[in-house]
Amino acid sequence: MQFYTHMIPEEGRQVTRLDFKVPAGFPSPAMDYMEEPIDLVKELAPHPLSTFYASCEGDSMLDAHIPPNSILVIDKSLMARSGDIVVAYLNGGYTVKYLKLKAGKCYLVPANAAKNYAVTEVTQDMEMIIWGVVTNVIINTKHLRLCTL
Amino acid sequence: MYALADCNNFYVSCERVFNPGLIGKPVIVLSNNDGCAVSRSEEAKSLGIKMGTPPHLITELIREKDVKVFSSNYTLYGDMSDRVMKTFCQFVPAIERYSIDEAFLDFSGIHATDLQQLAMKIRDTVYKNTGIPICLGIAPTRALAKMANRFAKGKQQGNGIHLAANQQLINEMLAATAVADIWGIGGQYAQMLRQRHITTAMEFVNTPEDFVRASMSVVGLRLQQELKGISANELKSILEKKQQVCCSRSFGSLLTDISQVKEALSNFAATCALKLRQQNSLANELKIFINTNPHRLQDRQYYRSVVMKMEMATNNTPEIIRYAMKGLDIIFQEGNQYKKCGIEARELVAEGEAQGNLFFEATPARHNTIMNTLDELNRQMGKELLRFGRQGFQKKYKTRAAMLSPKYTTRLDDIIKIKK
Numbered sequence: 001m002q003f004y005t006h007m008i009p010e011e012g013r014q015v016t017r018l019d020f021k022v023p024a025g026f027p028s029p030a031m032d033y034m035e036e037p038i039d040l041v042k043e044l045a046p047h048p049l050s051t052f053y054a055s056c057e058g059d060s061m062l063d064a065h066i067p068p069n070s071i072l073v074i075d076k077s078l079m080a081r082s083g084d085i086v087v088a089y090l091n092g093g094y095t096v097k098y099l100k101l102k103a104g105k106c107y108l109v110p111a112n113a114a115k116n117y118a119v120t121e122v123t124q125d126m127e128m129i130i131w132g133v134v135t136n137v138i139i140n141t142k143h144l145r146l147c148t149l
Numbered sequence: 150m151y152a153l154a155d156c157n158n159f160y161v162s163c164e165r166v167f168n169p170g171l172i173g174k175p176v177i178v179l180s181n182n183d184g185c186a187v188s189r190s191e192e193a194k195s196l197g198i199k200m201g202t203p204p205h206l207i208t209e210l211i212r213e214k215d216v217k218v219f220s221s222n223y224t225l226y227g228d229m230s231d232r233v234m235k236t237f238c239q240f241v242p243a244i245e246r247y248s249i250d251e252a253f254l255d256f257s258g259i260h261a262t263d264l265q266q267l268a269m270k271i272r273d274t275v276y277k278n279t280g281i282p283i284c285l286g287i288a289p290t291r292a293l294a295k296m297a298n299r300f301a302k303g304k305q306q307g308n309g310i311h312l313a314a315n316q317q318l319i320n321e322m323l324a325a326t327a328v329a330d331i332w333g334i335g336g337q338y339a340q341m342l343r344q345r346h347i348t349t350a351m352e353f354v355n356t357p358e359d360f361v362r363a364s365m366s367v368v369g370l371r372l373q374q375e376l377k378g379i380s381a382n383e384l385k386s387i388l389e390k391k392q393q394v395c396c397s398r399s400f401g402s403l404l405t406d407i408s409q410v411k412e413a414l415s416n417f418a419a420t421c422a423l424k425l426r427q428q429n430s431l432a433n434e435l436k437i438f439i440n441t442n443p444h445r446l447q448d449r450q451y452y453r454s455v456v457m458k459m460e461m462a463t464n465n466t467p468e469i470i471r472y473a474m475k476g477l478d479i480i481f482q483e484g485n486q487y488k489k490c491g492i493e494a495r496e497l498v499a500e501g502e503a504q505g506n507l508f509f510e511a512t513p514a515r516h517n518t519i520m521n522t523l524d525e526l527n528r529q530m531g532k533e534l535l536r537f538g539r540q541g542f543q544k545k546y547k548t549r550a551a552m553l554s555p556k557y558t559t560r561l562d563d564i565i566k567i568k569k
Contacts, residue, residue, distance in 0.1 A: 049232045050278035052558065054565035072567070077277040087567065089169040094567045129169050 011061070044136045050077035052132060054087055054094065061096055063111035066134075069143040072096060074132035086133040092125065096134065150256035150314070151292040152241075152287045155303070156233060157309075159189035159250035159281070161227045164219055166555045167279035167565060175216040182399045183220050183551060220550035228558040232279045240271050251298075253291055261314055268310045275465075288313040288322075292375035295332040296322055296350065305363050316378075323351035323376065328356060338365055357490060363567060385455070397491020398423040403442065404409055404487045410439065411477060415540045417492050418473040422466040425538050426520060431462035432494035435469065437476035442488035451487075453480040465520055467537060469494070 045051040054072045064085060066072070072087065080086050082101035087094060088108060097108035097120070106128075110117035122128045158160060160178035165171045175192035177471040179185065185203045186193075196209060196214055204218055211218060230249045237244045243255040259267060268285045275283050286297025293313055298324060301311035313319045329339035331350050341364065347353050353361075354376050362370045371381040404410050414437070425432060438454035457472045473492050523535050555563035 008392040047278075049235050052565070053561070054567050056567045058567065060569050071561075071564070075278060077274075087565075092170050093569070094565055095569050096567050131169070 001060050008022055030142060044138070045075075047075055050075055050132075052076055054096075056096055058096075059115065060110040060112050060117045062115075064098065065137060065139075066096060066111075066137050067143060069140070071138040071139065072134045073136040075135045076132040078133040078135070081129045087131045087134060089112050089129040089131050090120070092121070094131070099130065108126075150253040150259065150264065150287060150289055151265075151291050151294040152256050152271075152285045153247075153291070153298040154237060154254055154271065154275075154283050154285045155298050155302070156230075156250040157282045157284060158188050158190055159230075160195075160219075160221060160226055161190045162527065163222070164225050164280050164554055165190075166229070167554065171217055175214055176219070177204075177216060178219045179552070181222060184399065186279075187221065199327050204400045218552055220553040222390050222554050224554065224559055225554065229279055233275055233281055233283070236275050236278050237271065239274070240267065253294065254285075256287060264314055265312055268312070269308070272309055281310065284309040284311075286311050288319065290375040290380045292332055292372055293319060293322070293378065296326055296330075296376075296432045299326070302347065317376065320351065323354055324349055326350040328353050329373070331376070333368070338369065393493050393495045393497065394421055394424045394428070394432070395491065395493040396424070397438070397489060397493075399489045400487065405485070407477070407481050410481065410487055410490055411474060412540065414477055414490050415470045415494065415537065417490070418470045419466050419537065419540055420462050421492050421494050422469040422486050423524065425469075425497070426465035426524060429500045430494075430497040431500055432459070432469070433462045433466050433496035433498065434458050435472050435476060435491040435495070436495060437473055437480065437490070438479060438493075439477070439480055439487055439490040441485050442515075445486070445488075446461065449484070451482060451485045453482070455480050456495075462496075464500070465517075465550070466523070470537060470540075483565055 052074045054074060056066050056070050056072055059068055066085070074087055078084075080099050082099060084099050085096065086099045086108075088099075089094050090108065091094075095108065097110055100107040100109050101121075106122040108120040108122060108128075110119065111120075128149055156502055161176045163172075164176060164178065171190075173192065174190070174191040175196055175198070177186040177193050177198060178188040180187045183204065185201045186198055187200070189200070191197055193216060196210060196216065198210070198216070204211065207216075210216065222362075226249060234244065234246055234252055237252055237254055241254045245253040247253060254271070256264060256267070264287055267288060272283055272285060275281060284298055284301040286299065286301050287310070287403065288294040288296045288297045294408075297311040297313040299403045301307060301309055302314075304311065311322075313322050326349060327339075328334055328342045328347060328350060329336070331353065334342075342348070342353060342356075347356055354373060356373070358370060358373065361373050365372075375381050380488070398413075398417065400413060404413070435457045436454055438458065440452040441450050442565065444452060455476045459468070459472055469492075475489070526535055557563055557565060
């Protein structure tokens with residue numbers, strides 16, 4: 001049995017293979033049909049060089065399926081468009097909101113009908129940075145358990 | 150053509166990516182053990198904070214000007230560096246990583262009119278991917294590319310790119326660079342050249358080769374060739390001098406007990422062995438050294454080192470630890486307050502070039518397999534999962550890092566927290 005490790009530089013991914021030498025006996029009929037197992041990281045973060053993660057602790061985006069304790073997958077390289085969910089740095093803190101660009105104006109829009117959070121219009125005098133675009137939300141269902149059932 | 154791409158104030162830039170509130174403020178990052186400033190934001194430089202300033206000498210300034218101070222977060226910087234380097238790889242066929250924040254990019258075969266555009270594309274992509282600003286210097290040789298990079302950095306409101314692609318541009322650059330600012334010319338050579346009225350890089354280039362060879366050896370001559378636009382392939386390896394691998398650190402507190410020093414040294418030895426394996430080298434000799442704190446005048450001062458010749462060249466962790474312990478037993482003296490110890494692996498040879506001798510065979514294959522498995526497991530499961538008993542768990546020697554930022558990119562518990 002031997003380990004082979006090699007890098008796929010453009011993806012920044014290291015692959016380790018385990019090769020078995022079958023000393024005798026009938027070779028597995030599946031050998032010719034082997035495929036790579038599903039790699040969720042590849043699906044959720046296809047651009048590892050520009051992917052970062054953040055944890056969301058607030059509930060202002062609950063209606064956009066971002067409950068507290070979810071993990072946001074952020075691609076920093078994407079150009080944010082109106083309608084995207086973005087991570088922004090505003091007034092000394094991070095926030096996650098919908099980005100709305102309309103009639104030359106820029107807004108950060110929450111999504112929680114029950115709590116009625118305010119829409120922020122980003123004006124010239126505010127220092128706001130769009131840090132990255134949220135591409136996936138990872139929710140562990142243990143945070144969603146209904147204990148009342 | 151080569152490009153030297155270099156991240157601006159790299160450690161500070163990394164901190165700013167994850168803490169944008171630091172933008173526009175004076176920020177410094179300290180060396181290991183919070184010893185001295187090793188990275189400074191432009192605002193910190195304007196306050197007159199010099200490279201290498203110990204923070205305790207500028208406590209007033211730090212408080213008055215609200216300078217943000219960080220311990221060095223090498224885990225974070227290492228990951229960000231990887232992202233930057235891999236981004237470079239997407240644009241050019243080959244890169245030579247020169248340090249954590251700079252690399253030579255192979256720009257050969259690119260049409261002269263496209264150089265600027267390619268450089269801009271690389272700069273923009275690195276910034277988009279990572280948030281790290283970079284500068285690029287482009288020129289026919291590495292030494293000239295390094296010089297061009299200095300120009301790119303120096304330009305006020307420049308675009309971070311300096312192209313020295315033709316002789317006229319190269320000459321302008323050479324004329325405007327002082328000899329002391331040439332990459333690879335140390336203080337002593339610079340002084341010697343100035344005494345002979347050779348003050349600019351241009352004058353150095355025009356100095357007779359015989360004189361350069363005689364007074365600055367073949368290294369100086371190769372450098373001169375590079376500045377003339379003739380690529381010396383060996384230049385990098387000469388300047389790098391990877392003839393030794395070293396690991397030493399100041400302790401977080403003064404140590405008096407040999408067992409504590411042994412714990413520290415065996416950890417440094419393990420790091421040293423890992424570094425050797427990563428560059429596929431074996432060491433023939435180990436230098437072990439130990440010293441007290443020279444700044445504590447009230448303490449008895451002690452510095453001692455010993456060179457251990459090993460039976461066989463090796464990069465095997467337990468072997469290196471074993472020799473390091475032997476060495477420490479020789480130089481350790483009771484009754485001193487030790488501040489620092491270290492290990493240097495010397496007389497390196499490439500793996501596979503080591504020869505066995507009559508009494509010892511070259512490192513048995515079994516050992517190599519164990520080391521490879523250990524490295525692989527530690528890489529996958531976290532840095533210090535598998536250790537040797539000698540490395541201990543007391544960690545009395547652990548360095549100070551009082552103002553460490555989170556490991557935003559490598560630990561799930563440390564990722565950015567969004568409050569609202």
